[in-house]
Amino acid sequence: MGFNSLRFLYLLCFLLLSNVVFAQNNAATYQLNIKKLNEIVRLDGILDEPFWEDIETASDFWMNFPVGGTLVDNEFQTSVKIAYDDDFIYLGVECYGEGPFLVQSLKRDNDSFWNGDAFAVILDPVNERTNGFIFGVNSAGVQTEALITGEPARRGGQISGYNKAWDNKWYTEASVTENGWTAEMMIPFKSLRFGEKDRWGIxxxxxDAANNANHSWAPVPIQFYGTDLGYLGQLIWDKPPKNEKRNISFVPYLLGDAYKDYDSKGDFSQSFALGMDAKIAINSNLNLDLTVNPDFSQVDVDEQQTNLTTVNLRFPERRLFFLENSDIFSNFGTNAKPFFSRKIGLDDDGNTIPILYGARLSGNLNKNLRVGLMNTQTQEQELPGNNYSSLALHQRVFKRSVLKGYFHNRVGYADGSVQRDNFNRIGGLEFNYSSQDSKWRAIAGYGLAFSNENQNDNHLFNFFGGYGGRVFNVFLNISGLGDNYINDFSLIPRQKHYDAVEDTTYILGFNHWWATIGYKFYPENTFINQHGFSLTTNGDRTATSNELIQDKHQFSYKFLMKNTSTLELTYSHEGINLLYPFSFTDEEPLLAQLYRFDYGQIKYVTDKRREIKLTTGYTYGSFYNGTRTEFSLAVDYRVQPWGNFSLNFVQNNLVFSGNHGAEKLLLLGPKAEINFSKNFFWTTFMQYNTQSDNFNINSRLQWRYKPMSDLFIVYSDNYLVEYFEPRNRALVLKLNYWFNL
Known part of the structure; x- marks a missing residue:
């Protein structure tokens, strides 16, 4: 081995060891003792009870963004005290600073919650850095909560492993003071899953919205959000908490609706439904979810998008039954994921397939093993019903790495009996490596799919690896699946190809690659917080003939400003080999051949702390054998704290050569959200989409009359765009109540 090779090896070892030590030091250095209370806590957001003075304080917060590794100035510091009794964990919080403080919305779990002033606690009761909980509050006392998995929370994109759709009961109040704002939080032990351990991760x-700053008690490097589980401190209990009381929750619902389908020229129809969800704690770590005749999608509507690809869009899961510990089932794979819960009970167009019942066991069997077991049965209608069963296991190895396995089984059910020749079975293994400091990651997995028709060329494989540091990152992903990998539990991009001439969809196996390299700069004493570039390439080729399906090479440069505005410039070179004719217009379909085109894009987002925020974009370039011009504008107007009004506009002008025509695709979406209080909301939005030939009006009134208990009144109206004729109209009333035994 040469001298240069030795130097490189020593440097690599130094980087690895120093990163591990950084993550370990937080657990050793940042420790907080929790004290048991014998007094009744009056939850009002004001820390004037005498017992708060005798409780140990967590203070001296660190900067996480826009700089890292320095203490927060005293005038913007935070202090936290934590205590407990037999039923609750209590937090007393003081956030110092000068008001007014930014409140984006009074609505719980609002998408813009983290764009305003806020505080949150992250809890890892198992203390293995693989999954946890986050509970947040803003200066108006508005709540948010989420489940967190051990995936690195890398800054610069969507937060990985952050499931904000999860809801549970807890309580908080906040108050604005002369020195900042304060909050009190009460988290029931019943809302957590934990074992009898005397140390939790925390x-x-x-x-701090005014300074566009993120702080954390235990320091987290700038390239990660503060939610990353790799940098937790320790919460030390005087006695391990016990959860010996019954923890059973029932959520019954009553629903009535009136509906008219104008396409079928029928009369108004009325229906009533009654169903229930239940959550039963088998023990403090293991939870059983049950559902009978569930209502899965009556009061929530997916936001429409313009689709300029040949790939189906994926919409997020919002249904209660699938949410808790959802990562046990879904966190497999990279580009091709073997499980997507929206395939159960919903068809590819988002229409509801009635589910008769569901049962789901999930949680920790011990500190290292997580398990998920699920069974659901859909109703037989014009097509046979289906029984879906799933088993997933996560075995922790090393410090933060996981060895995983899964098995999914679908079998048809008709006329009271099982259709033994109508089945689909999926199985596989995966190893997910993550260094203690989250900077190094690797994933390797292999799976098989079986059905009554195909038993060969039915594989799925994936590999992902890379490094993400403060200034430099590089990642690589290689995956693929065979022609007969048919998975009824998943939505896999690039697998299905539509032939516009034959009006037929074909399924093809493919091999996929994706790689990116990026570099960031952190200038001092300028109006820019950070800026940097990334080079990304990806593509797909057919599995059998190695024929190109698509590839894309992209250069992007992004600026993050001190005033929270962002500017991004992108240049892309894309190639798409249409394996079958495809059309974006009503004219002749594009020929099945290779198309290569180039386009540039500019996107600018103004200061998101202002009452009016603008998001603008412009794209121009070649597109297949023609050109594409896209204009986009989103206007958000906030009336603090009670109102949010927005308008989203996207127009794509497509012009093709020859007899392939031209098309103007318009997506227009005004939205109004009025919050009468923290528990009473009215949201109305319209979606005008020429691509799907639909104009939709959806108006929803929500009253949260008890914690996690709601009354919904929803009006929905759909029209054909071209002739503005009504398609369907509905009025829905839904009442649910969450109560604990």
Whole structure:
């Protein structure tokens, strides 16, 4: 081995060891003792009870963004005290600073919650850095909560492993003071899953909106959000908490609706439904979810998007039954994921397939093993019903790495009996490596799919690896599946190809690659917080003939400003080999051949703390054998704290050569959200989409009359765009109630 090779090896070892030590030091250095209370806590957001003075304080918060590794100035510091009794964990929080403080919305779990002033606690009761909980509050006392998995929370994109759709009961109040704002939080033990351990992982994070700054108690490097589980401190209990009381929750619902389908020229129809969800704690770590005749999608509507690809869009899961510990089932794979819960009970167009019942067991069997077991049965209608069964296991190895396995089984059910020749079975293994500091990652997996028709060329494989540091990152992903990998539990991009001439969809196996390299700069004393570039390439080729399906090479440069505005410039070179004719217009379909085109894009987002925020974009370039011009504008107007009004506009002008025509695709979406209080909301939005030939009006009134208990009144109206004729109209009333035994 030469001298240069030795130097490189020593440097690599130094980087690895120093990163591991950084993550370990937080657990050793940032420790907080929790004290048991014998007094009644009056939840009002004001820390004037005498017992708060005798409780140990967590203070001296660190900067996480826009700089890292320095203490927060005293005038913007945060102090936290934590205590407990037999039923609750209590937090007393003081956030110092000068008001007014930014409140984006009074609505719980609002998408813009983290764009305003906020505080949150991250809890990892198992203390293995693989999954946890986050509970957040803003200066108006509005709540948010989420489940967190051990995936690195890398800054610069969507937060990985952050499931904000999860809801549970907890309580908080906040108050604005002369020195900042304060909050009191009460988290029931019943809302957590934990074992009898005397140490939990913990961290506190704060958003200081005025200074565009993120703080954390235990320091987290700038390239990660404060929610990353790799940098938790320790919460030390005087006695391990016990959860010996019954923990059973029932959520019954009553629904009535009136509906008219104008396409079928029928009369108004009325229906009533009654169903129930239940959550039963088998023990403090293991939870059983049950559902009978569930209502899965009556009061929530997916936001429409313009689709300029040959790939189906994926919409997020919002249904209660699938949410808790959802990562046990879904966190497999990279580009091709073997499980997507929206394939159960919903068809590819988002229409509801009635589910008769569901049962789901999930949680920790011990500190290292997580398990998920699920069974659901859909109703037989014009097509046979289906029984879906799933088993998933996560075995922790090393410090933060996981060895996983899964098995999914679908079998048809008709006329009271099982259709033994109508089945689909999926199985596989995966190893997910993550360094203690989250900077190094690797994933390797292999799976098989079986059905009554195909038993060969039915494989799925994936590999992902890379490094993400403060200034430099590089990642690589290679995956593929055979022609007969048929998975009824998943939505896999690039697998299905539509032939516009034959009006037929074909399924093809493919091999996929994706790689990216990026570099960031952190200038001092300028109006820019950070800027940097990334080079990304990806593509797909057919599995059998190695024929190109698509590839894309992209250069992007992004600026993050001190005033929270962003500017991004992108240049892309894309190649798409249409394996079958495809059309974006009503004219002749594009020929099945290779198309290569180039386009540039500019996107600018103004200061998101202002009452009016603009998001603008412009794209121009070649597109197949023609050109594409896209204009986009989103206007958000906030009336703090009670109102949010927005308008989203996207127009794509497509012009093709020859007899392939031209098309103007318009997506227009005004939205109004009025919050009468923290528990009473009215949201109305319209979606005008020429691509799907639909104009939709959806108006929803929600009253949260008890914690996690709601009354919904929803009006929905759909029209054909071209002739503005009504398609269907509905009025829905839904009442649910969450109560604990």
């Amino acid at each position: 961290n506190f994070v704060r958003i």
